[in-house]
Amino acid sequence: MVKSEAEKMQDVPRFNIAIVGLGPKGFYAFERLLAQLKAREIQEPVAIHLFNQNQFFAAGNVYRSDQAPYLLMNYANKNINCWTDELPTAILADRSDFVSWLQNKTEEPNEALEEDFASRATVGSYLMEGFDRLCKNLPEYIKLVKHVATVNNIGKQGDKFKLFTQGKEADEFPAFDKILLTTGHFGCGAGFLEGNQTSRFIDFVYPTHLALGHIEAGAKVAVKGFGLTCIDAILALTEGRGGEFAANESGKMTYYASGKEPGKIYPYSRTGLPMMPRTGGAADKSPLYFLTEDRIASLKRSKPVSFEKTLLPLIIKECTFSYYRVLFREYRWRLLFLEKYDGIREQIEVFHKYHPEVERFNWETLLDPFANQSTLTHAEVSTYIEQLIFEAEKGPEESPLNAAFGTWRRISQGFNEIYSFGGLDAASHKLFDRNYFGLFNRIAYGPPVKNMKKMLALAQAGIVDFGFVRGATFEIDESSGDYGFLKGENQKEQAIDCLINARIPRNNESETPSPLYRSILEKGIGRKFLNASGGTYTPGCMDMDARGRMIAKDGKVQEGIALYGTPTEGLTLDNDTLSRKRNNLASQWAEEVAIAIELRETVNQQ
Numbered sequence: 001m002v003k004s005e006a007e008k009m010q011d012v013p014r015f016n017i018a019i020v021g022l023g024p025k026g027f028y029a030f031e032r033l034l035a036q037l038k039a040r041e042i043q044e045p046v047a048i049h050l051f052n053q054n055q056f057f058a059a060g061n062v063y064r065s066d067q068a069p070y071l072l073m074n075y076a077n078k079n080i081n082c083w084t085d086e087l088p089t090a091i092l093a094d095r096s097d098f099v100s101w102l103q104n105k106t107e108e109p110n111e112a113l114e115e116d117f118a119s120r121a122t123v124g125s126y127l128m129e130g131f132d133r134l135c136k137n138l139p140e141y142i143k144l145v146k147h148v149a150t151v152n153n154i155g156k157q158g159d160k161f162k163l164f165t166q167g168k169e170a171d172e173f174p175a176f177d178k179i180l181l182t183t184g185h186f187g188c189g190a191g192f193l194e195g196n197q198t199s200r201f202i203d204f205v206y207p208t209h210l211a212l213g214h215i216e217a218g219a220k221v222a223v224k225g226f227g228l229t230c231i232d233a234i235l236a237l238t239e240g241r242g243g244e245f246a247a248n249e250s251g252k253m254t255y256y257a258s259g260k261e262p263g264k265i266y267p268y269s270r271t272g273l274p275m276m277p278r279t280g281g282a283a284d285k286s287p288l289y290f291l292t293e294d295r296i297a298s299l300k301r302s303k304p305v306s307f308e309k310t311l312l313p314l315i316i317k318e319c320t321f322s323y324y325r326v327l328f329r330e331y332r333w334r335l336l337f338l339e340k341y342d343g344i345r346e347q348i349e350v351f352h353k354y355h356p357e358v359e360r361f362n363w364e365t366l367l368d369p370f371a372n373q374s375t376l377t378h379a380e381v382s383t384y385i386e387q388l389i390f391e392a393e394k395g396p397e398e399s400p401l402n403a404a405f406g407t408w409r410r411i412s413q414g415f416n417e418i419y420s421f422g423g424l425d426a427a428s429h430k431l432f433d434r435n436y437f438g439l440f441n442r443i444a445y446g447p448p449v450k451n452m453k454k455m456l457a458l459a460q461a462g463i464v465d466f467g468f469v470r471g472a473t474f475e476i477d478e479s480s481g482d483y484g485f486l487k488g489e490n491q492k493e494q495a496i497d498c499l500i501n502a503r504i505p506r507n508n509e510s511e512t513p514s515p516l517y518r519s520i521l522e523k524g525i526g527r528k529f530l531n532a533s534g535g536t537y538t539p540g541c542m543d544m545d546a547r548g549r550m551i552a553k554d555g556k557v558q559e560g561i562a563l564y565g566t567p568t569e570g571l572t573l574d575n576d577t578l579s580r581k582r583n584n585l586a587s588q589w590a591e592e593v594a595i596a597i598e599l600r601e602t603v604n605q606q
Contacts, residue, residue: 014045014143015597016174018163020151020516021183022052023060025565027082027131028580029180031090032590038139039088040594044601047143049173051165053150058082058131059124061206067121068209070239071232074447075578076280077102078114080123082130084580086587091137101126115280117448123578147173151183152515156525161560178593180586181550182565183516200483202500205229208236215498217241218263222474222486222494225502226269227442231451233502237262238458245454251393253457265464266486266494267502271368271439272376272470274385274455275446276405277392284396284406288414289321289337290314296414304533305418307428307436316363317341318411323361323404324348326397331355366404367439374471375489378459381466385456392449408444416573416583421546426535433539433570468492474499504576517542517567524553525561529571539570547592548585562589 017033019026030050037046050057056064073080080098083090096104102113102122138144153164160175205211215221215237223230239245242258291314299305321337321344328335333351338344352360364371369384391399396406418424424432446452458464468486474496476484482495520526520542529543530536542563543551550558564585565575572583580586 014047014174015600016047016049016160016176016178017593018049018051018173018176018179020051020163020179020181021060021565022050022057022131023062023182023565024058024082024127024578025182025575025586026050026052026060026180027058027127028084029182029564029586029589030131031083031134032587033593034091034134034138034142035088036590036594037142037597038091040598042139042594042597042601043141044597044604045141045143046597047145047174049145049147049176051147051149051151051163053148055148056124056128057146058127063120063124063127064207065121065124065128066209067119067124067207068236068240069119069121070235071120071208072117072448072451073120073123074117074228074278074445076114076278077116077118078280080118080126080578081580082127082578084587090134091139092133094133098123098126101129117280117450153519154179154516154525155519155523159560161525177560178596179561180589181516181561181563181567183514183567200498202498205233205236205500205502208232208240212236212240212500215262217260219497220495221262221265221498221500222468222484222496223265223267223500223502224269224474226267226272226469227275227438227502227504228445228447229504230267230269230502231447231455233500234265234267234458234464235451235454237265238463239454245457247453251453253453255454255457255461255463257461257463261463262498264462264494265458266468266472266496267464267466268468268470268472268474268486270470271442272381272466273368273370273442274381274388274452275442276388276402276444277446277449277452279392279395279449281395282397284322284403284410286322286325286403286410288318288410290317291411291414293414296417299418300423303418303423304425305423305428307424307432311415311418311428315408315411315415317344319363319366319404319407320344320348320361322396322407323400324351326403327351327358327361327400330398330400331358361400361404366401366443370470376466376470378466381469382456382459385452385459389449389452389456392446392452405443408440412440412444412574413582420572420583422529422531422533422571424531425533426531426537429531429539430537437573468494520550521553525558526550527553541570542567544568544571547588564589 019029053061054064059065077099083095099113135144149165151163151165155162157175160177161179162175163173202211212233221237223233238261241260243261244256245253246256247253299310305311325335328351335347352358370376370380391401394402396403455464459466468488472486472488474484474486483498484496486494486496526542528538529541530538544563545551545557548562548564548568550561550563552558562585568583568585569575575583
């Protein structure tokens with residue numbers, strides 16, 4: 001008896017695909033996969049399994065839509081678009097960028113929306129809506145299975161792979177032909193919370209309403225880290241508890257307490273320096289004069305590159321030029337770019353001869369205006385924040401300091417091309433990861449000005465105390481009822497009831513806290529990347545080839561497993577952005593998966 005085409009199709013086993021981690025990066029990969037399958041008119045039965053730790057598919061933990069509205073992005077609305085212009089086109093005809101999506105939900109003028117900073121929850125709603133629309137328009141041959149589960153183990157079964165999750169039977173999931181790991185910060189060791197907590201040590205602040213809700217009013221709280229996560233934690237403990245901010249006509253904010261706040265909040269970090277805040281205004285479109293496209297291409301050909309000897313001098317020149325370009329204009333001068341840097345230096349010297357009262361640009365001061373101080377006072381930090389707010393509101397075209405700080409944003413993409421896949425020598429790779437990565441993030445990717453004004457208001461209200469912000473250490477106190485104490489210089493101490501870790505976890509050289517990645521290493525399915533150029537350095541990320549495919553312990557490429565997003569941090573740079581272009585390994589992966597399905601479809605039809 002001859003079988004019909006429908007019966008033949010039922011006999012064909014499904015091609016099983018898994019995307020582990022369905023935050024924005026997982027969503028982007030899912031979208032590209034659907035576009036590839038539709039464009040190639042695939043008819044082969046395909047099952048796509050999506051694993052996410054909670055029900056916020058496409059938003060993940062960081063952008064989940066149940067967060068408070070005061071938790072803001074540091075990425076202006078105009079930069080956010082969950083869709084791409086690349087081919088093949090998405091399976092949906094209506095693909096609104098974030099501003100257009102917002103415009104349909106508000107009466108605000110478009111210009112105000114473009115330059116504003118939305119809440120993380122609003123961005124999450126946008127991502128989740130786009131994901132839901134994709135799910136409702138799937139081709140008939142695609143079976144979609146969503147799993148609210150945490151993948152904690154992986155095994156190999158022939159040329160396929162098995163996934164295991166907490167509390168599930170081993171055979172609940174099929175053997176997968178292709179797996180993409182986009183596991184976000186959980187994959188790098190952060191433990192996201194699934195219920196209300198009671199611990200005095202909070203290892204990760206998101207979601208803040210679960211992580212921080214148990215901290216008592218009046219408590220003395222230390223916050224390790226002084227970046228974006230610290231700000232979110234502080235706002236959750238103040239504004240999130242009913243406190244209110246009011247701004248006067250000049251924009252200065254005053255905080256009115258609810259009485260439910262901690263008694264004191266003590267942020268502290270290695271440098272103790274606040275981030276440079278940002279407005280959502282027009283970005284600096286000035287060209288790069290030293291790290292040009294030609295120079296970057298040349299450096300890529302001469303890998304490995306020394307950061308200190310080759311790249312840092314160019315970065316300093318670029319920042320210096322940006323600073324004086326704006327400063328000269330303020331005094332009705334014009335800085336000319338000359339191929340020989342001595343000519344630029346001469347122009348600067350002439351300027352200062354005529355204007356000796358103007359402060360010179362100093363690279364070390366730019367990075368740390370308190371470099372000679374082992375500690376900082378509350379007043380010094382508050383005054384510095386006021387200065388940063390003032391410079392931020394002037395904008396990069398009016399503020400020399402702002403222009404210098406923002407230079408890294410223009411440099412970063414080209415630098416990433418050099419850095420990626422071991423482009424720096426081992427010593428430089430280690431130096432950049434440990435000393436410069438955080439520093440450049442601080443000066444270039446700070447919070448909205450509005451949030452920094454809130455920090456200043458809380459400091460002036462006596463709730464946030466910067467007295468231990470630099471040079472402090474935390475020690476657990478086992479001799480009293482207190483949890484521990486902050487210890488500053490000159491034996492200064494402060495009893496602490498709760499400690500919040502407000503540092504975003506990064507891949508670590510010696511540790512692999514995530515059970516999933518531990519299992520990959522233990523079974524030899526993958527290995528850690530080793531930079532062996534002129535020395536040795538292990539940034540802690542998994543090894544992969546330039547197409548994102550995992551490298552096994554024996555050095556062979558795992559055709560069935562690829563990485564994208566945060567798990568690639570250390571081999572690539574800056575993956576916590578919503579950009580679809582930055583380190584885009586998703587499009588390559590989707591195309592390769594579609595080709596593999598096409599090949600199997602051809603074989604099955606023979």
